[in-house]
Amino acid sequence: MRHSRYNSLPQLAGVMAGFALTIVLLESEGLVHWAQRLDVSNPAEIAVQATGNLHRFLQPLKIESVRKRALADLDRLGWSDDPARLAAADREDGGRVRGGMQSCVAMPTTVNLPVPADSIAALLRGERIPLAASTPVQTPLPKLTAVSDGKPRVVAFAGDSMMAVGLSDILLRATAGDPNVRVIKAFKSGTGLARPDVFDWMQEYPAMIGSEHPDAVIVAIGANDGQGFVQDGKVLAFGTDAWVQVYQARIATFMNLLTQHGARVVWVGLPPMKSADYNQRTAEINRIAYTVVSQYPQATWWNPEPYLGDPTGAYREFETTPDGHATRLRAPDGIHLSDDGASLLSPTLIDWLNAAPPVNTAQLVLPEIPKGRARKVSLKRKRR
DSSP states (O other): OOOOOSOOOOHHHHHHHHHHHHHHHOOOOHHHHHHHHHHHHHHHHHHHHHHHHHHHGGGOOOOHHHOOOOOOOHHIIIIOHHHHHHHHHHHHHOOOTTTTOOOOOOOSSSSOOOOOOOOHHHHTTTTTOOOOOOOOOOOOOOOOOOOOOSSSSEEEEEEEEHHHHHHHHHHHHHHHTTTTEEEEEHHHHHHHHOOOOTHHHHHHHHHHHHHHHOOOOEEEEEOOSOOOOTTTTTEEEESHHHHHHHHHHHHHHHHHHTTTEEEEEEEEEOOOSSSSHHHHHHHHHHHHHHHHHHHOOOOOOOOOOOHHSSSOOOOOEEEEETTTTTOOOTTTTTSSBOOOHHHHHHHHHHHTTOOOOOOGGGGBBOOOTTSSOOOOOOOOOOOO
């Protein structure tokens, strides 16, 4: 009897159906999160209701809880170094005993906010403050006070994928092994301030930093915020007066959280984007963020455009080095930074942190660079 070397269409359909059923059983909560991340619309509301009903129907089976517990155990064993995932793993643990000790993660329920300026107080009362006409092209970063008490400066790298992709890697390399600085990773891709129903930074940031009180925070966030959201049961379209008012208040609340223990903040603005429509949205996000952040004397909104944009301030994907080679500054998606692009920002940010010990500049070779560009320092010693 000869056997067919090929599978039939019914067999393929059966495999695909089995695969889909497995996803539904194991990831019903993930489907809910997927639906919640859709842009606000009638189809999105239908998807949220459908996936929510499905998740509630499957919850009594407790199949998904087995998967989540297994993933949490893997995260604690080193599967992930993401602070948010590790905090979630401890919450998933539910107080189980590990190694004779009971796990507990303190989640603050209230935030001790400082007394805000009049304009910030107005925002938190539900008022809107006028937007700046434009964002400054160049904002100097004030030097932090040098570390003098013998303790390392605690700095948090916070934000969405604009921090997580490219920038955090370069900043972590630049501070690695430096005894004067200790870094807290407080970033999460796919998040933002527009959708606390998907990811609430006011709850997640305290979990990320734990009991630490950062002295300084470098934050890059907002790339996912150019979308409508629901507030008090009403759909607010992106860019409308009501949307701007709510988003201003969310930035102010987030800034109060970042600075509540006296931390100094550098808010890295969004760079020029490749897509014209997306670039317009991020430019509006920049204008709103600058209007709010500039109200805080301990914070600086910093524009990356002079480093990453072309001479007109538009999107620039490549830079030609003095030796004629093309260096990619942005990721292929036209949004995130490449390592080389992030390297143009890191010297100024590290200099602001004032974490590196003094160097003997007489022993350094400084290559010629175009005026206005970030200087890269080569640590090659001159031959005597």
